[in-house]
Amino acid sequence: MSRVDRFVGAITGHTRIAIALMLVATVVLGAGAGMIEQSSSLDQFQSDSPESEKLSYINGNFSTGPNNTTTVQLIVRDDNVLDKESMLGILALEQELRENETIEPTLADNNSVVGIPNIVATAAIQQEVGGDLQRTNAEFQRLNSSVAQERAALENRSQTLNATAKDLQRALAALQQNPDASVEAAFEQVRSNTSVELDEEDFGTFQQAAQGVRNAQNQSQAQQAYQLGTQGVLADQYQSLQQRGADLQEDGERLRELGSELQALNAEFQNASTPTLEEQRAQLESMNESEIDQVLGLLLGESDDSGGSGGSFSAFAFMPTSFEEGSTDAEATMLVVTQVSDSGSTAEATGQSSDAITNSQLAMQDLANENPTEQFSVNDVLVFGSGIIAEETTQSMTDSLAIVGPLALLFVVVALVVAYRDVIDILLGLLGIGAVLVWTFGFMGWAGIAFNQLFVAVPVLLIGLSIDYAIHVFMRHREERTGSTGASTDTVRGSMRVALTGVGIALVWVTATTVIGFLSNLTSPLPPIQEFGVVSAFGITAALLVFGVLIPALKIEIDGFLEGRGWNRKKQAFGTGGGRFSSVLAAGSSAARRAPFVVILVALLISAGGAYGASQVDTSFSQEDFLADDPPEWTYELPEPLKPSDYSAKENLDYVNENFLRQDSQAQILVESDGTSVASAAALERIDTAQTAAADSDVTVVLSNGEVDVRSPLSVMQSVAATNETFNATFAAADTDGDGVPDQNVADVYDALFAVAPDQAAGVIAQNGDGEYEAVRLVVSTKGSASMDAVTEEMRAIAQEVEGDDGGLTATATGQTILFKIVSDQLLETVVQSLIITLVATFLFLMLTYRITEGSATLGAVTLLPVALSVTWILGTMYLLGIPFNILTGMITSLTVGLGVAYSIHLSERFNQELDRTGDLWESMRRAVTGTGGALLGSAATTVGGFGVLAFAILPPLQQFGIITGLTIIYAFLASVLVLPSLLVVWYRYLGPGRSTETGTTTATPAED
Incomplete structure (x- = not known):
């Protein structure tokens, strides 16, 4: 007895123990689901690179203001956003932003909201204050110069008068010593040596003083005479000098007053560069349209001859790039709101937004949508920021799950109804899907893997893949019970043992090859793709265990219980009852019997065309890829839990x-x-x-x-x-x-x-x-x-x-x-590397396993060949549909091999089993195609339906991934039932057991290669 037989015997012989163990594992693993965190940041897709290291260096070593800031752009649209009414409305909007309890805590300290109205009001205030400052400064400079000149003149005049007084004194002394000297000559000598104007009256005073000096009887009389001859002669001059000194003192007082006034105006001018919002509003309200237009002309005027901007360079940054210089009319302008994030890194640099930033930007959006015409006198306000983008990306993930999850289950239920036509089997299938999802999301929680955009596809992926296992097990079980395989097993337990033994090895090979396909993504430099590969590999392994152990054990217990009470649980396997389905499924075997080489040649020609298209597929990774368009109208008719949100970020x-x-x-x-x-x-x-x-x-x-x-x-x-x-x-x-x-x-x-x-x-x-x-x-x-x-x-x-x-x-x-x-280039690298690794690894795996189990390594290569051909088909289809490689579709090559090889393995494995049973090539092919082909059709239908509903997702990459993956399953199914039979016939005749015979009947075992 083989290990597979012993393992299957343990499951079917001890079903209650198997059920208990699987339920305990489900509870333990499921406990981790509550630990899953959610992330929608594009930063997580970036790998280590010199460019990312340099950007981190820039963020840590350069600064242009407060750390951890992000900006929001509010686009205001109106018939003319530059007229007085609209600009006052924009200032009113700014006031609402500052007063909102959600928005206000996130605003930066200085210049948190800036736009054209702020620049215009500030410039007007500065003009007014600047005019007063300029006039006062001019007066101060004029008076200061005048005072300085007068002070110098007075100093010179004082020195001249003092020198003249000394000359007069010396002349009097000379006259005192020489009584015969001429008084007039002495006076004329003094007058000729001074710039002071001395007249006849002054001479008379001097003459009187000279006589007094000559006649003085004592020192006192002489001193009085000298006083008269100097100070007395110059008395008018000294009086005039004193008056001018008094006038200069008054000018000095005025100069000090102007200095204080100038200092106050300078302070006012400095404050005018950052006026309060109330001051800005008051300024605009005090201006008429022509005054506003005049300021706008200065700020947004045409460039001068020197090539520089005639106005403020910063002002143009708030205007549309199509704005005409010098115009005072525009239909849109921009407000820039600077916010401070509480996150540990600069929001602009990482693309992340804290909850506070996101909530505040959503509050801005709500405020802008509350009838801006009545509130702010403008037609429309558009809000664009990282928080809104993050929220819409996260919301699109949630909405996508809310829509595609139920639709996927609905498609699966419909497909199972058609395939099973049995309520209990349908419920068992759905129970198995639930267990697989619990295991997978529990694993994510325990492993600390965050739920991102990629993982929206995981539930659909596992729903489609895991139900395949149920269909193959249940269909084979039904074949064994009804005798459509040539032998009938009456008991539920016995037929399940034969079914699991027959299909179990194929399920193991399918799981192994699919896991190889998923794990090939570990070579990707992008962490989320690596995590997606690991989680998907775990999920498909969980599907093997759930539908290979838990569900068969439950079916044995339930069917045994019901049959013990008289219920007939024998059901016809899908596709084995003859009729249209059997005829359609037999088309591949019929073509293989008539012209296998023609079928292979046609497949190769189609693949050549697909290969050309594959070389033309673009690669894309950008913010726009993750932004949803506004959902179709019909989605808003869905019940409230499924109804999507409004999406405007992409349009904005x-x-x-x-x-x-x-x-x-x-x-x-x-x-x-x-x-x-x-x-x-x-x-x-x-x-x-x-x-x-x-x-x-x-x-x-x-x-x-x-x-x-x-x-x-x-x-x-x-x-x-x-x-x-x-x-x-x-x-x-x-x-x-x-x-x-x-x-x-x-x-x-x-x-x-x-x-x-x-x-x-x-x-x-x-x-x-x-x-x-x-x-x-x-x-x-x-x-x-x-x-x-x-x-x-x-x-x-x-x-x-x-x-x-x-x-x-x-x-x-x-x-x-x-x-x-760089991420886009790494996506292409992921596509190529994962395809090569998956093909090589799967090729080696299948050749080794078929060499061990069937004695023919070449059968493994033949089994993989249709899948390799279908890779070119799907890539060519991507080119025709204009779908690029993105974070999800970039994994399509490895998924095509990983998913598609399952169909070929099931058919090849069934063909070999029937060949051992019947020894007849064509009977074996007919049974394999109509028996397993029916199960393949059912599983393909459920998988295509499951992935196809992703086309209704809100997140654009999911839509593309759903379409492409659905087509991948169709191509893999068609390749297995149409191309693989011809390849198996050629293999049988030239490399397999039929190579030594000319007939289609042999009892020989497969030849060893």
Whole structure:
């Protein structure tokens, strides 16, 4: 007795023990199902790569503001979003965002909501304050200059008067000593040596003083005479000087008042750059349409002759890319809301969103949908953000399961009703499916594998595959009981033992080959695909155990119990009762009898066409792949538990891509030192070249004013130099040739940049712990509609320009789009590798097992050949239907082999068994095709139905996967019942037991190869 016979005997002989053990295993494994977590982030599909490592370095070493931030884009649409009413409505919307208890905690501290109304109001406030500041400053400068000049004049006048007084004193002294000297001559000498105007009256006073000096009788009289001759002569002049000093003091007081006023206005001007929302609203309300248009003209005006923007560059970033410069009319504008996430990594970089971010963005969406015309005086508000995308992706998974799960079960029930026509057998089949799902999801929980987009297909996959086991076991059991195999076994237990013994080895081989197909995905560099392979392999193994042990044991107990009470449990096997089904199933054997080589040639020609189509199939991995279209109308008529949600993210994403700058669509080029310092003139020259190339690239976003959004150390330095005089002096001094690129003392320029604009500098320049400059980066805003291939190719070419041919610098192009391109390439790698591994492993496995069990290794190769042909058929079909390789369809090649080989194994195994029984080629072929073929048709119908319902899934990759997998099963079934019979006939005649005879009858055993 073989091991298979002993194992089957243990199951059928001790059914209650088998049932108890399987139920305990179900409970233990099922306990893990509650531990499953859910994940919809695309970040989980990224494998380790230099680009992902560099992006992680960028996120950890560069900063442009608060960490862990994400942005939401609100697109406001109206007849004219730039008129006063609409802009006030947008500010009202901003106020609602700030007051909402779900949204407000997530908003960043500064400039959390920015749009054109904020920029216009701020500019208007700054204009008003700036006008007062300019006028006050002009008056201050004029008065300050006047005071300085007057102070200098008074000082000079005082010195002149004092000098003249000394000259007069010396003249009086000379006259005192020389009584005969001429008073007039002495006075004229003084007058000629001074700029002070002295008249006749002054001479009379001087003459009187001279007489007093000459006639003085004592010191007191002499001193009085000297006083009269100096101070008395210049009394008017000193009085005038004193008056001018008093006037100067008044001007000084006024100057101090203007200084205080200027200081207050400067503070007010600084505050005007960040006015409160209330101040912005008040400003707009105080302006008329013409005043608003005037400010808009400055902000969104046409470029000047120098090629620079005549208005604010940032203002154009909020306008559609089709906006006409200088216009004051637009149908749409954008609000950018900056939020702070509580997650451990930057949301923009990882594509993940915390619950708080997701809930807040959903609250924004609800707010925007609550009649914006009445609330905010605008027609429509579109909300686009990572939280909404994550929510819709997760919701599409839930909705897909809610719809396809019941539909899959319904299809299976219908198929089982047709195949079984027995309520108890149908219920046993459904019970088995439930047990397989419990085992599989319990395993996921215990293994810590998160439920992601891929695993929505797992229940359908297992429903379709596991029911195959039941159909084959039950159909073979029925054949044995009714005698359609040539022998009848009266007892339920005996017929089940024969059925399991006969079909069991085929089920083991089927399980093994299917597991090989699933486990071939372990070679994929993408973790979720690896996990999908492991979980699916476990699930199909669980199906073998459940439908090979638990369900047969239950059927024996139930049928035995019912037959013991007079119920007839003998049922006809599907496809064995003659009629139309038998005729259709016999078509393959009939063609094999008439022209096997013609059948094989036709199959090869079709496969050649499929192989050509396979070489043309595209590969795709992008955010758009996971966004659902709005579900069909009929789905909204489903009962509430099955009714899907509304989906708008994909439509909104397309709109933003076509019309606006995507806040999350950026490529980055990391430049690191490889011998040449990043703080060098040579490095800046390379960066300048790269920046120009990025600006000229077709994938770079061009705003409506012709500007491109490219940030680099050079662009940041040029921007800061335009507004900061101190840094401008440093920047200009380092640029000796005047080309706008510093060519000396670059490290000093970087130091100055960090001193005056640390946040902006840290966004493009990275320092190590020692303060050395170790890396810089370029950030390029790319078109959301640009293909991954184009973005990756362009950015890598630009990075190559930075590196140059002489080395010294290492430049790596990275960013989310480039990482998605890498995933796309790895998907293609997965397709090729998994196909080769599955084919080789299955080929070797079947040749070895058939060599051991049937004595013919070539029978294993013949069994696999129809499946290999069907791979080309399905790939050619993908090309004709325009379905690319994505995260699900990328596994179709290994699944085609893993799933399809089951049909061939069942037919080959049954053919060999019947050949041993009858010794007749054609009778064996007829029995195999009509007997096993009937079971294959039933299992194919259930599997196709199960996978076909995925076409109704909300998640797009699931739809494509369902269609392709359903066609895969059809092709595998057709290949097994139409092509495999001809291959078996050729094998029988030339490599098998019939190679030494010319007739179709032999009792020889299979020849050893």
